Amino acid sequence: MGRLAMSVRVNSGAPVAGELVWREATLGELSPGELYALLALRQRVFVVEQSCAYLDADGYDAQAVHVWAEAPESTRGERAPGHVPTVMAAARLFAPQIKYEEACIGRVVTAPEARGTGLGRALIARSIAVIEARFGAVAIKLSAQAHLERLYGEYGFRTVSERYMEDDIPHVAMRREPSR
Numbered sequence: 001m002g003r004l005a006m007s008v009r010v011n012s013g014a015p016v017a018g019e020l021v022w023r024e025a026t027l028g029e030l031s032p033g034e035l036y037a038l039l040a041l042r043q044r045v046f047v048v049e050q051s052c053a054y055l056d057a058d059g060y061d062a063q064a065v066h067v068w069a070e071a072p073e074s075t076r077g078e079r080a081p082g083h084v085p086t087v088m089a090a091a092r093l094f095a096p097q098i099k100y101e102e103a104c105i106g107r108v109v110t111a112p113e114a115r116g117t118g119l120g121r122a123l124i125a126r127s128i129a130v131i132e133a134r135f136g137a138v139a140i141k142l143s144a145q146a147h148l149e150r151l152y153g154e155y156g157f158r159t160v161s162e163r164y165m166e167d168d169i170p171h172v173a174m175r176r177e178p179s180r
Contacts, residue, residue: 003084020069020088020119024130028063033084038066041087052167053088060099060106064092067130069119089123095135102139102175103131124155126174137178146170 025034042056068090088111093105105127110120131140144152146163152174153159161173 004096019072020122021072022053022067022069022126024065024067026065026129030066031083033082034066034068034087037085037087038068038090041090041111042107042109045112046167049112050167050169052169054167060094061092063098064094064106065130065134067093067123067127069123069126070087087111091123093127093131093134100141102141103135105131105140105142106144121151121154125151128155130178137180139178140176142174143171144174146172148173149158 001102020075023034027035028143030038039056045058047054068087071086071088090107091105092107094100094106096103098104099106105124107178108120108123108127110123115118128140131138141160142157143166144157147170149159149172155176157174157176160175161174163170163172165171
């Protein structure tokens, strides 16, 4: 399955109101500008905002399906070489047996200016849908920041571990059983 674009509306009146374009691609399908934008958002939030010095380029991006939402202004017209979109939210998705026995959602990130708009919820729903479309009805695992445990619970994820520290932030392992 190659690139996919889909327009959606997020919370009228919110900072990212209007149509966002959802995209998905493997590393080989990403343009240099898309890869740059995805990595820049992850570093902006995980490394700078959350003050976590860690190696983001962990070797797994090449095995992932990347899902992201672009701001409306970055989708107008044809993409010129070197175009860098404005990525508002993103996640990495993995087939079963790559990181865990289950499929996996990771590197879930929403731009600070898009928080509180419903975009994070849309990203979770989109990630689940892409996993099901690509890999079938499979269990999904993720490592959630503990303060987001209830949010993931709304999408059928159940906590399967005690709290643990990852990069000095409390996390829990969560699992969603396959859709029937």
